[in-house]
Amino acid sequence: MINKLITKIRKTNAPIVAGLDPMMKYVPEHIRKAAFAEHGETLEGAAEAIWQYNKGIVDAIYDLVPAVKPQIAMYEQFGIPGLVTFQKTVDYCREKDLVVIGDVKRGDIGSTSEAYAVGHLGKVQVGNHFYSAFGEDFATVNPYLGSDGVKPFLKVCAEEKKGIFVLIKTSNPSSGELQDRLVKAAAGAEAAEENRDRPLYEIVGRYVAEWGEQCMPQEGPYSYVGAVVGATYPEQGRILRKMMPKAFILVPGYGAQGGKGADLVHFFNEDGLGAIINSSRGIIAAYQQEKYARFGEQGYADASRAAVLDMKEDIASALEQRC
Amino acid sequence: MINKLITKIRKTNAPIVAGLDPMMKYVPEHIRKAAFAEHGETLEGAAEAIWQYNKGIVDAIYDLVPAVKPQIAMYEQFGIPGLVTFQKTVDYCREKDLVVIGDVKRGDIGSTSEAYAVGHLGKVQVGNHFYSAFGEDFATVNPYLGSDGVKPFLKVCAEEKKGIFVLIKTSNPSSGELQDRLVKAAAGAEAAEENRDRPLYEIVGRYVAEWGEQCMPQEGPYSYVGAVVGATYPEQGRILRKMMPKAFILVPGYGAQGGKGADLVHFFNEDGLGAIINSSRGIIAAYQQEKYARFGEQGYADASRAAVLDMKEDIASALEQRC
Numbered sequence: 001m002i003n004k005l006i007t008k009i010r011k012t013n014a015p016i017v018a019g020l021d022p023m024m025k026y027v028p029e030h031i032r033k034a035a036f037a038e039h040g041e042t043l044e045g046a047a048e049a050i051w052q053y054n055k056g057i058v059d060a061i062y063d064l065v066p067a068v069k070p071q072i073a074m075y076e077q078f079g080i081p082g083l084v085t086f087q088k089t090v091d092y093c094r095e096k097d098l099v100v101i102g103d104v105k106r107g108d109i110g111s112t113s114e115a116y117a118v119g120h121l122g123k124v125q126v127g128n129h130f131y132s133a134f135g136e137d138f139a140t141v142n143p144y145l146g147s148d149g150v151k152p153f154l155k156v157c158a159e160e161k162k163g164i165f166v167l168i169k170t171s172n173p174s175s176g177e178l179q180d181r182l183v184k185a186a187a188g189a190e191a192a193e194e195n196r197d198r199p200l201y202e203i204v205g206r207y208v209a210e211w212g213e214q215c216m217p218q219e220g221p222y223s224y225v226g227a228v229v230g231a232t233y234p235e236q237g238r239i240l241r242k243m244m245p246k247a248f249i250l251v252p253g254y255g256a257q258g259g260k261g262a263d264l265v266h267f268f269n270e271d272g273l274g275a276i277i278n279s280s281r282g283i284i285a286a287y288q289q290e291k292y293a294r295f296g297e298q299g300y301a302d303a304s305r306a307a308v309l310d311m312k313e314d315i316a317s318a319l320e321q322r323c
Numbered sequence: 324m325i326n327k328l329i330t331k332i333r334k335t336n337a338p339i340v341a342g343l344d345p346m347m348k349y350v351p352e353h354i355r356k357a358a359f360a361e362h363g364e365t366l367e368g369a370a371e372a373i374w375q376y377n378k379g380i381v382d383a384i385y386d387l388v389p390a391v392k393p394q395i396a397m398y399e400q401f402g403i404p405g406l407v408t409f410q411k412t413v414d415y416c417r418e419k420d421l422v423v424i425g426d427v428k429r430g431d432i433g434s435t436s437e438a439y440a441v442g443h444l445g446k447v448q449v450g451n452h453f454y455s456a457f458g459e460d461f462a463t464v465n466p467y468l469g470s471d472g473v474k475p476f477l478k479v480c481a482e483e484k485k486g487i488f489v490l491i492k493t494s495n496p497s498s499g500e501l502q503d504r505l506v507k508a509a510a511g512a513e514a515a516e517e518n519r520d521r522p523l524y525e526i527v528g529r530y531v532a533e534w535g536e537q538c539m540p541q542e543g544p545y546s547y548v549g550a551v552v553g554a555t556y557p558e559q560g561r562i563l564r565k566m567m568p569k570a571f572i573l574v575p576g577y578g579a580q581g582g583k584g585a586d587l588v589h590f591f592n593e594d595g596l597g598a599i600i601n602s603s604r605g606i607i608a609a610y611q612q613e614k615y616a617r618f619g620e621q622g623y624a625d626a627s628r629a630a631v632l633d634m635k636e637d638i639a640s641a642l643e644q645r646c
Contacts, residue, residue, distance in 0.1 A: 084403055
């Protein structure tokens, strides 16, 4: 699936993932009204509104971007009906041949992480049958519990040729509270360079590189194991890029969170690959920005398309200036 | 809700939470057969089997324990039908007046964590209406993203009088890979004691104590913000217990994972409170242990009841020996 992602990035010439993180306040009134008319102001009504909203956006951008990243929290808050919409969104995007990154940030111990891995990327056994439950192509994974929590995902990735992005340095303002803590060098390690004090995110980066080595596709330079590093931390991106040459980096924080095209160049490898930049609000709620206000609520999906085209241009020009 | 938990612990005299982490291999054959006869070997069939299995256990133990902890991964792996069973289990346990700890280990940035907090502990707005989606009483939270990821939960906890348990030191063998890393003291801090190098779990412990101070119920010594510390790490439990006197500690790892009654005493405060010990497999799959084999598959729920009574005895005798 990492190779499909690369092929699609090359084809679209857009290392962009559209974050499908719908909030009710983004959903245009005509869609909300229609959904509530049918289902009332209920969880089902909210779920239907989000589904119609998503579908409009996907129809407008699926030929421009290689991938989408639905954020499951935005669906889970509406309970079972919300998760049905998550499922429908995943299925619909896969029908449109988009690579689907489930932004689920799961992580637990042993058999529990295995259940998450199976439910999101693999197949669960029921009697003599096997079923794909949510069936994303990639999932984001939280590393706080250590290797025990990640290895079940590696197993499923190898079996299914799917992938994960492990959280290393997240885009939010307080990510440094734990992730930037300076960790003391281990006593007695031999090489001085290896034995310096380093921030926690580098420790996680080393694990990601190590897990990635164990989980390579048959062909191609990139591993099934990628990383999440926020666009808001370009300097850390530069360091982590070098530490994990085989890891694709999923980069959130572009646009609404403050990351700019010029910040992104360090996340890419020399081959022009190795990073995929996420924008959520900036794409899906583009029509609410002054820049795209001309599209109006009715034209929200066209506004999303225009925002993708602008983002593509912004990244391409930043990458050109690097060369 | 923390006060309800305390009242129920006192009433049952059992600081025990039953982990409802069903795996298909635990479900007795007669239950599986009946569910598959009705729904086939499908996700719905698996979900129905797990629901019947859970119901039997809850009916057998609800008068003995204050709380249950369903692990959502075990339901999520069966997709939507699995999550419907999660929801039914939460609802049923609440009807039985059990405190429900959703073991969801969620955590994300700002508005995304807010969605998780709302979905699991709070109420989500749809038009002019508010709905409780999953409606647990407590949720477990992953702190890797820092305060941004936790504060939305604090807000919902204060509004709803509900609670969270933040992962500090998890029970699994590899938890030390990140959690035990020795973090360098900050330069220039004044008090020498405060300025020593300390493991990452102590850093998180300090945050938990701080978040907890901001989130106290009107009465009672314990905060809405608790912590997860594994029974398999009693020494760390002792240290963290002292650092966070107002935090209830949820202690996984008893029984099947190797934690023993004698390891648990350090997790409790002098008032005999402050900790609640989880057992999952040890309770729900008790009938598969030699010790309870006499109950047979048909008597699986009675075996669970016997296992709870034995666990209660084990903990009480360990606590008595401390005094």
